[in-house]
Amino acid sequence: MFGQQMFQSRASDNDDEINLTPMMNLFVVLIPFLLTSTAFVKLSIINAAVPTIASPSDMDPSQSKKELNISIRIENNGFFLSGSGDNLTNQELASVRRTIRAKSRGVMDYANLTATLTSIKRRFPKGKTAMIFPDESISYETIVGTMDAARWAVSKTGSKDRKYLYPNVVVTSLAKVGQ
Numbered sequence: 001m002f003g004q005q006m007f008q009s010r011a012s013d014n015d016d017e018i019n020l021t022p023m024m025n026l027f028v029v030l031i032p033f034l035l036t037s038t039a040f041v042k043l044s045i046i047n048a049a050v051p052t053i054a055s056p057s058d059m060d061p062s063q064s065k066k067e068l069n070i071s072i073r074i075e076n077n078g079f080f081l082s083g084s085g086d087n088l089t090n091q092e093l094a095s096v097r098r099t100i101r102a103k104s105r106g107v108m109d110y111a112n113l114t115a116t117l118t119s120i121k122r123r124f125p126k127g128k129t130a131m132i133f134p135d136e137s138i139s140y141e142t143i144v145g146t147m148d149a150a151r152w153a154v155s156k157t158g159s160k161d162r163k164y165l166y167p168n169v170v171v172t173s174l175a176k177v178g179q
Contacts, residue, residue, distance in 0.1 A: 068096065068124035070117065070166060074134045074146055078102040079113055083120075085127070096120055108142055110149040117165050118153050130166035133173065143171060 066087055073080040083096035100112050121127065130150040134143050147169045152162045 066092070066124055066126065068092075068120070068127040069129040069131065070096070070120065070127065070150070071131045071133065072113075072146060072150060074108075074132065074138050074142060076102065076105055076135065076137060079108070079146070081116065081120075083124075083127075085124075095123075106139075106142075108145060110145050113146070113149045114153060114165070117150060121153070121165050128166060129168040129170065132169065132171045134171065147171065 066085070068083045068085045068088060071082045071084065073082075078099060078101040081096060081098040081100070083093050085093075098116055100109055100116060102108050117130075132143065132146055132150070134146075150166050151164065151169050153165045154162055
């Protein structure tokens with residue numbers, strides 16, 4: 001009997017309820033504030049290459065890095081190639097400028113594009129980036145075909161082996177001025 005009285009007295013002491021009203025008031029104010037503030041938050045990601053530590057043998061000034069980045073503009077009548085990069089002369093950049101005409105309106109010559117990019121890659125083997133600038137009227141299939149042509153070179157042996165031409169293919173758009 002003595003044990004039951006102790007148990008009952010403890011139970012009567014713990015009948016206090018937690019007052020949740022202040023906590024609920026906090027959430028009532030906090031939730032609309034958080035929802036409205038997320039409309040003003042804009043997240044963006046910038047891909048940037050981190051500098052690497054080079055050994056003294058890599059810093060030889062007589063060994064210049066001629067890294068060429070290819071720009072491919074796609075229009076209905078064909079591809080227009082140009083290049084950019086550090087340590088390249090104007091003459092070297094001009095030698096990369098090419099026009100590859102479409103076979104017919106909307107039918108692109110991907111084989112000729114791959115062959116041209118392969119010859120450019122032989123001259124400038126350190127280039128890794130190809131930027132594609134499609135016109136507004138270019139279809140999705142043409143953009144993907146251009147990406148494949150810039151990324152892969154087919155082996156000359158006739159096998160299905162492929163090697164990378166420009167592994168970093170970036171699709172961008174041209175900004176229109178004055179509109």
